Amino acid sequence: MTGPLIPMNIIPEAWNNVIALLIGIGFGFTLEASGFSSSRKIMGTFFGYDFVVLRVFFTAALTAMTGIIYFDFMGWMDASMLYxxxxxxxxxxxxxxxxxxxxxxxxxxxxxxxxxIAIGKIDAMVFAGGLFVGIFFFSEAYSLFESLYNSGNMGDALIFDMLGMSKAVFAFLLIMAAIGMFYGATFIEKLVKKVEY
Amino acid sequence: MKMNKRDGTFYINPYLGGILLGLVLFASYYITGRGLGASGAVKNTVVTAVHSVAPTHAEKSGYYSKFLSDDDSPMNNWLVFEVMGVVIGGFLSGIIYGRMKLKVEHSPKITDNKRLIAAAVGGILFGIGSQLARGCTSGAALSGMAVLSASGIITMLAIFGSAYFFSWIFKKLWI
Structure with a gap:
């Protein structure tokens, strides 16, 4: 089956919201199980006492990237149809x-x-409340932001094109950089004093 | 295998978590042709709320009007369903690993109130920034990186670079 399945009409459009819910459940479960429901665990990446965000974020982005490149190469998915x-x-x-x-x-x-919010963090509820306020403020004050919002449009630009590299070379370098960062993170964690949270 | 799995201290291996999250993101692209998101669901809720309270104001506004169409409510939107799933998924994991508890988390050096004020201001800034950048850490940075978009990589570098700088300024909130 050549993906993406819904844009190709292999799965009917009517399923889209059901699939959104299921994908969201997978997203929320892996985030929580990895520790992303704790702000102090998340902030560990910036102070060097817990690099879980760095590890999860880059492993996830590169796993998905590799899957997309592979499926596109094998002809199992038309990557040019992705948003x-x-x-x-x-x-x-x-x-x-x-x-x-x-x-x-x-x-x-x-x-x-x-x-x-799902596990009862009150600080997360207040943060999400702030999101609503911030987005409402941006929307109401849009005329102030409008010229900045629309400036410098480069369209659907891809990073390797802009750097004049092939997709495969850039992807390979990105994976190497991530592995280097993972080693560096483990090294820094050993030097930094543990924070109890 | 650890025996104290359910006392709230157990987290899955971060590389395993990353691979699982990557597979979810890949499945999203393979099935629906789009990546994950979060701030967009809040935006759609704000648009719907403003449109139902003040319809003409929303239709005349340069920003809300971008997301309104005649036949489809903005609440009937992919991201709104996806975020409902995020809450359900987080809830399931919280139950399985024993982390369901009402609490405010912060450094022992500050009070609950100070933490909540910082969280509110942080949320407001994140809300504004996510509209400017057309997406947040999920929609712009993570999903953008998976398809190697320039916007994804640049937004990711800006978010993490800036967060690294400001976290040292606001260090007392955390450690």
């Missing part, structure tokens, strides 16, 4: 910087806060 978030240079960078500040203050990102 690519358009690249708007300045808003991607500035938005990322603002999110990083929110991360350091809040200790969660939106997905992990929903996991925290």
């Amino acid at each position: 690519i978030n358009p690249f708007y240079v300045s808003p991607a960078i500035i938005g990322g910087l603002v999110m990083g500040a929110g991360f350091a203050l809040g200790g969660f990102c939106p997905g992990t806060s929903f996991c925290g």
Whole structure:
């Protein structure tokens, strides 16, 4: 069966929301079971006492990336049909910087806060409340953000094209970089004093 | 095998967790053609709420109107169902591993109230940033990296770089 299955009409569109729910359950379960419902465990990545976020995040991204490249290469999936978030240079960078500040203050990102809520973390509930306020504020004040929001549109840009590399070479280098980071993380964890949480 | 699995201290191996999460993300792309997300569900809820309270205001707004269409409610949206699943999945894991407990988590150096104020401000900033960058850690960074999109990699670097910098400024909240 050549994927992606729903865009190819192999699975009817009517199933899309059911599948969304099932995928969400898998997403939430693995996040919680890995420790992403705890803000202090998440923040360990930035202080060096617990690199669980770094390990889970990069292993997940590279597993999915490898699967997509392999299925595309074998002709089991048409990767050109996958949704690519358009690249708007300045808003991607500035938005990322603002999110990083929110991360350091809040200790969660939106997905992990929903996991925290599921197991009763009150700080996660307040963080998610803040998300609603922030998004409402952005929407109401959109005229202030509009020119920044629409600036620097590069379309569905792919990183290896921009760097002038082949997809395979870039993917290989990314995997090597991740393995290097995993070794570095283990080394740093041994040097940093354990934090009890 | 550890015997104290259910006392809330057990977490699965992070590389195993990463592979499982990667397979979920891959399944999402293979079946539906799109990746995971989180902030988009909050956005759709805000759009629906504003549209039902003040329909003309929402239709005239440059931002809400992007996400409104005549035949389909924004709540009937893929991400809203996916996030309902996230809460269910987190809840199941919390029950299995014994982590269901109402609490505020923070460094012993600060009070509950201080933690909750920081969480609220953090959420507000994350909400604003996720709209500017057209997605959060899940939708922009993680899913974007899986398809090697430029926006995914750049947003990921900006989020983690900035979080690393600011976490040392707000160190007292955490350690």
